[in-house]
Amino acid sequence: MNLVSVTQNDQKYEELYRITEKFHSLMDKDDVLVELISTLQALYSEFIFYLFLSHDNENHRNLPIKELGFDHQDGNELAMEAYVTGKVTVSNQDEANQATIYSPLKGKQGVYGVLQIVANNGVELSDENxxxxxxxxxxxxxxxxxxxxxxxxxxxxxxxxxxxxxxHRLNKNLRLTDTMTYMSSRIMESFDADEVGFFYINPDGTIQIFPGSTKFFSSDELQIYLDYIKGKIEKDLEGLFIGDISTYLSGAEYSSIMAVPMVQSDSLKGCALVMHKNPYHFSFDMFKLLQSLIHHSTLALTNSLLREELETLVKTDHLTQLHSRNHMNNRIEKSIKVDRQGTFVLIDIDNFKMVNDTYGHQIGDDVLIQVANIIRNNIREQDIGARWGGEELAIYLPHVDLEAGIAIAERIVTRVREDTTPAITVSCGVSYWNAENQYNFDQLFKKADNALYEAKSLGKDQVIVQSDTK
Structure with a gap:
């Protein structure tokens, strides 16, 4: 019997040596737990084994896992004692003739769970085992x-x-839309988020949603979240990490919320908002990473926004909100190089000096704005409307032939005559180019300018087309 016992012990410790080597070759927690349970079940088929793990451990392998907590069911109290103290706890034989041991899964830095060994039906668990x-x-x-x-x-x-x-991406001075779309996609991927968005707080307190935000950020449902989050972060400029926002907002579709303010020089510039429908979806480590990411990105984002605002000012007329003359010039020159055709319309407000003298310069400005709005409402998104200078405006229609360009100019003349207050008229000169006539920008402008002069001379309130003989 002694020889048999010694042999069995040798076999067990050989198994312990083997399993120790196997454990330390594994770099996945689930693999370690699977190896532990399968080894124990092979060695001790007469015992039942369970693992008590904290709720943040996901079970992917159908392991016999119980959630570690403070309730008094399923031996949780003794399991928690073993987990907290790092010492083995024992439940001696009870009325069901069952003995249970709770052994902590302990490393050098902490305890990572508890192994429960159950001996049923009076099966003896020797000290050696x-x-x-x-x-x-x-x-x-x-x-x-x-x-x-x-x-x-x-x-x-x-x-x-x-x-x-x-x-690195932010420092490449990309367009704001490209930058924000990239950031949104990386955050969606890294945090497994349902929605990601960024909003900027304008000096007047209104909110501007950054491009690149997910579609939810253009919906009406966003407002209840914005009102709550903006009110919170404005008070202390601190981020929000909320496991279940429905506690505070009834009917909230998204439960898990991470909100990190964009702060520059102690001033709130905006906020990054990451959302998921499931409660407690994000970990605190994710929140700290998001904070670090936004902290490193805020300066580049605000600089990118300011740069694009400056570019908009440079290429946009402040009064009419049409493009500047310089921007239109550049667009026409590019079009002539790459397109097949295009139409240019030069527009002048008739008797504009009389309008200013009669009604004042404020009404004169309003008349300019009215005409600009009519132009904007009668051209396509890819067309270009510009303030050419003073009371002169212009339209460039890429890919549009002369006949269609004339129709657009005549429609604008009619709309101005019928829809302005005080009632005014405009005169238009139209010029056209295609790949065969090889016009450059100066020639295109000169022909439209000559046609406009002729429209003025012939009584105004009309459209005159370029003459190729001039």
Missing amino acids: KNFIVMLANTAGTALENAQLYDQSKRLIKDLQLINETS
């Missing part, structure tokens, strides 16, 4: 810790790559 199982649990605890540290290091590297790549 108990010590062996505890040693195996300790070995598994160390392996779990190593796997978790490995997982944390991979996640940290991935987080640093995200911050580095995003910062």
Whole structure:
């Protein structure tokens, strides 16, 4: 019997050596737990084994897992004692003739769960077997810790790559839409989010949604979230990490919320908002990463926004909100190089000086705005309306032939005559180019200008087309 016992012990400790090597070759927590349970079940088929793990551990392998908590059911109280103290706890034989041991899965830095060993029907759990199982649990605890540290290091590297790549992208001076679309897609991917958006707080307190935000940020349903979040972050400029916002907002479709303010020089510039429908979807580590990402990005984002606002000012007439003459010039020159045809319309408000003298310059400005709005409402998105200078306006219609260009000019003349207050008229000169006539921009403008002069001379309130003989 002694020889048999010694042989069995040798076999068990050989198994312990083998499983220790196997544990430390595994870098996935689930793999460690599967190996632990399968080994124990093979060695001790007469016992039942369970794992008590905290709620943030996901079970992908159908392991016998119980959630670790403070309730008094399923041995949770003794399991929690083993988890907190890091010591083995024992429940001696009870009325059901059952003995239970709780062995912590312990590493050097902490306890990662508890192994429950159940001996039913009076089956004896000897000290020798108990010590062996505890040693195996300790070995598994160390392996779990190593796997978790490995997982944390991979996640940290991935987080640093995200911050580095995003910062690099922002510093490339891309268009704001491209930058924000890139950031949204990376955040969606990294945080497994349902919605990602960014909003900018204008000096007057109104909110402007950044391009690149998901579609939800253009919906009416967003407003209840914005009102709540804006009110919170304006008070202390701190981020919000909310596991279930429905506690505060009844009927909220999205429960998990991460909101990180964009702060520059102690001034709130805007906010990044990440959302998921499920409660408690995001971890606190995700929130800290989002904070770091937005902190590194805020200056570049606000600079990008200011740069585009400046570009808009440069290419936009402040009064009419049409394009500037310089911007139109550049667009026409590019069109002549790459397109097949285009039509240019030069527009002059008839008797504009009389309008200013009769009604005042404020009404004169309003007349300019009315004409600009008529132009904007009668051209396509790809067409270009511009303030040419003073009371002169212009339209460039890429890819549009002369006949269609004349029709648009005549429609604008009619609309101005019928829809302005005080009633005014305009005169138009139209010129046209195509790939065969090889006009340059100066020639195109000169022909439209000559046609406009002729329209003025012939009584105004009309459209005159270029003459190729002039």
